[in-house]
Amino acid sequence: MTLEMIIPLLAAAIVAGTPILYATLGEILTEKSGVLNLGVEGIMIVGSLTGFLVAYSSGSPWLAFAAAGLAGGITASLHGLVCLIFQGNQVVSGLALTILGTGFANYFGTSYVGLSAPGFQPYPIPWLADLPILGPILFQHDPLVYLTYLIPPCMWLFLNNSRYGLGIRAVGEYPEAATAAGLSVAVHRWWGIMGGGFLMGLGGAYLSLAYTHLWTNNLTAGRGWIAVALVIFAFWRPGRAVFGAYLFGGIMALQMRLQASGTQLPSSLLLMLPYGLTVVVLVLSSLGRGRTGEPAALGVNIEPAD
Amino acid sequence: MPRFRIIKRQERLGWRSCFIFLAAILLSLLFSGVMLALRGTPPLEGILILFKGAFGSRWAIEDSLIKAIPIFLCSLGVAMAFRLQIWNIGAEGQFALGAIGATWMALSFPELPQLVLLPLMVGMACVAGGCWGLIPAILRQRLGTNEIIVTLMMNYIAILLLDYLVYGVWKDPTSFGFPMTAEFVPQAIVGKIGSSGVNWGILHCLLLGILFWVFVTFTRTGFELRASGDSVRAARYAGIPYSGLVVLVMVISGALAGWAGFLEASATINRLQPSIMVGYGYTAIVVAWLARLHPLNIAVTSLLLAGLRVGVENLQLDLQVPAAFGGILEGLILMTVLAGGFFVHYRIVSVRQP
Numbered sequence: 314m315t316l317e318m319i320i321p322l323l324a325a326a327i328v329a330g331t332p333i334l335y336a337t338l339g340e341i342l343t344e345k346s347g348v349l350n351l352g353v354e355g356i357m358i359v360g361s362l363t364g365f366l367v368a369y370s371s372g373s374p375w376l377a378f379a380a381a382g383l384a385g386g387i388t389a390s391l392h393g394l395v396c397l398i399f400q401g402n403q404v405v406s407g408l409a410l411t412i413l414g415t416g417f418a419n420y421f422g423t424s425y426v427g428l429s430a431p432g433f434q435p436y437p438i439p440w441l442a443d444l445p446i447l448g449p450i451l452f453q454h455d456p457l458v459y460l461t462y463l464i465p466p467c468m469w470l471f472l473n474n475s476r477y478g479l480g481i482r483a484v485g486e487y488p489e490a491a492t493a494a495g496l497s498v499a500v501h502r503w504w505g506i507m508g509g510g511f512l513m514g515l516g517g518a519y520l521s522l523a524y525t526h527l528w529t530n531n532l533t534a535g536r537g538w539i540a541v542a543l544v545i546f547a548f549w550r551p552g553r554a555v556f557g558a559y560l561f562g563g564i565m566a567l568q569m570r571l572q573a574s575g576t577q578l579p580s581s582l583l584l585m586l587p588y589g590l591t592v593v594v595l596v597l598s599s600l601g602r603g604r605t606g607e608p609a610a611l612g613v614n615i616e617p618a619d
Numbered sequence: 620m621p622r623f624r625i626i627k628r629q630e631r632l633g634w635r636s637c638f639i640f641l642a643a644i645l646l647s648l649l650f651s652g653v654m655l656a657l658r659g660t661p662p663l664e665g666i667l668i669l670f671k672g673a674f675g676s677r678w679a680i681e682d683s684l685i686k687a688i689p690i691f692l693c694s695l696g697v698a699m700a701f702r703l704q705i706w707n708i709g710a711e712g713q714f715a716l717g718a719i720g721a722t723w724m725a726l727s728f729p730e731l732p733q734l735v736l737l738p739l740m741v742g743m744a745c746v747a748g749g750c751w752g753l754i755p756a757i758l759r760q761r762l763g764t765n766e767i768i769v770t771l772m773m774n775y776i777a778i779l780l781l782d783y784l785v786y787g788v789w790k791d792p793t794s795f796g797f798p799m800t801a802e803f804v805p806q807a808i809v810g811k812i813g814s815s816g817v818n819w820g821i822l823h824c825l826l827l828g829i830l831f832w833v834f835v836t837f838t839r840t841g842f843e844l845r846a847s848g849d850s851v852r853a854a855r856y857a858g859i860p861y862s863g864l865v866v867l868v869m870v871i872s873g874a875l876a877g878w879a880g881f882l883e884a885s886a887t888i889n890r891l892q893p894s895i896m897v898g899y900g901y902t903a904i905v906v907a908w909l910a911r912l913h914p915l916n917i918a919v920t921s922l923l924l925a926g927l928r929v930g931v932e933n934l935q936l937d938l939q940v941p942a943a944f945g946g947i948l949e950g951l952i953l954m955t956v957l958a959g960g961f962f963v964h965y966r967i968v969s970v971r972q973p
Contacts, residue, residue, distance in 0.1 A: 351767065355950075391954065394958065395954055395957055395958045398958075398961075399957070399958035399959075399960070399961035400960075400961050400964075400965075401954075401957035401958055401960060401961070402957065404706055404767070405953065405957055406954065406957055408708065408904060408953075409905075409950050409953035409954045409957065410950065410954070411950075412901060412905070412946050412949050412950035412953065413946065413947060413949075413950025413951060413953075413954060414950070415943070415946055416943045416944065416945065416946020416947040416948075416949070416950055417654075417943075417946075417947055417950075418943075419941065419942075419943030419946065420654065420658070420941050420943040420944050420946070420947055421657075421658065423943065530943075535771075535772075535775050538768060538771050538772065541767075541768055542765070542768045542772070545765060545768075579783055579786065579787055581779045581780070581782040581783035581786065582779070582783055584779050585775070585776050585779045588772045588773075588775040588776050588779075589772070589776060591768065591772045592768075592769055592772050592773070595764050595765060595768055595769060596758060596762060596764050599758075599762040599763045599764040599765075600762060
């Protein structure tokens, strides 16, 4: 492979990895607060549809993007309602949310299948875009990609240095101690769920507003589940999530390129690649240094005090 | 000013908890009605058609029974895994593998008599489905790999494998390009009972259900299974081989889903094609949880959710409601029942501030 082939591939990897990155960061935020949200797939697809519908009717991609984030937050809050208030099992609630969200999006999106909406176009950053090699790979994308360059460091700062971020981590690690220290477990977990849902919604919107520009059923195609796996791969660290998301983006880009090049390999086998890679990546992370970074109270509900 | 407090129930609610269950179902129907109204479908008429379509005629009941067969078998396996706190989300893929295994036998040995061919198909379906359950089980027990995601990813892979086969090597040359295998020979088909539309698969369910019950109730392994289900830690201290149980349960779980795949290919569709994958494996998870992992409840709940599927098909025909409405229904029912579980263990009382 020559440089002329690798650079577009890497650029495509970043674009394909971006929706997964949004969702992975969202899930990291939620899990850091001690809540396992398996509804990512459902939340993402609700975000996709909301983004598409708002862009379709208003013509404003930015408004659509924000609306998708809000829709993601609201959808995720259902998980909060069931797990934080009604003490439901977090695994089952997340699965229910995925079933519900997927049904919801396909139900309300059915009359829009195949229609397109105004979305985001590539906006090369002046000067940076002209850098050799790095320019075409990193700085000739749409604005939503640039946003994901900023979110991981901000999230890292938030989780490690801000009072509220540390609170979220505390309720995820040791809720009893956090309570004793005067932190409200429920409030911090709500923010973890809603903030995470917001990011997942944005990830979904990236698919309909920047990736495909049109609406189809089952647009997310398992990306939400890949995000859940990437959280483990990333050891719950935003920085490693970037690496993981682009790895998957790369595989997806490669698979599309192979398909377009008219290879002899059947498309169904090529489509297996990202899912197979997810299993491989998970196995590798469990072989590695163990599950460092996993919040100790992940998935454990806090019983209401009498 | 009255304030509310949450108090843990001292005595068990027993049979009265079914009121909470009913209230949750009603609430989910209410929300579903709102969803119908939002798309311009008259909600009351919609819900009525849903139930009439599910149980309102002999044809409807037969169709519900047919759809309940795969859901029941998948759910039985899923529930067993959930009991051990293994989150097997992979019934969908194990079902696909079962259908693939059965089809492989049906296409390879079309000249065998039915008494040999059908058991061969069942066997291969169970082996294929069981293997699909074995992989995540071993990964989990050996390396601690998260079984939720592995089973789920294996669903996607299984469905694509099925696509690969029916679009490629197994495609019927006379199907005018449609992705499907040739129709099975008569010896490879599980027939219908008398003049009814229901196939003999229902008898398989009955036998497997009884066998399952006997296994769990009367065998040593079954006892260890129940004990581990109640408390994994206690079971470990008691010297129960938890790891081995996990692997066993996942294999049985996969084999049951595989059996369901065999029945669907052999009895319902009579061939392999992509439309065989309609999400029974996911519905089975909903059923298992609604039925609180209890075999008899699972039978009833499978029939109910199969009925909802038939009802949604009717809604689609009569009122042009998209098929995805079924997903909304299932998701809402599961969420409301899950939330309702809170009131089984707690009650809310108002207390006056002194």
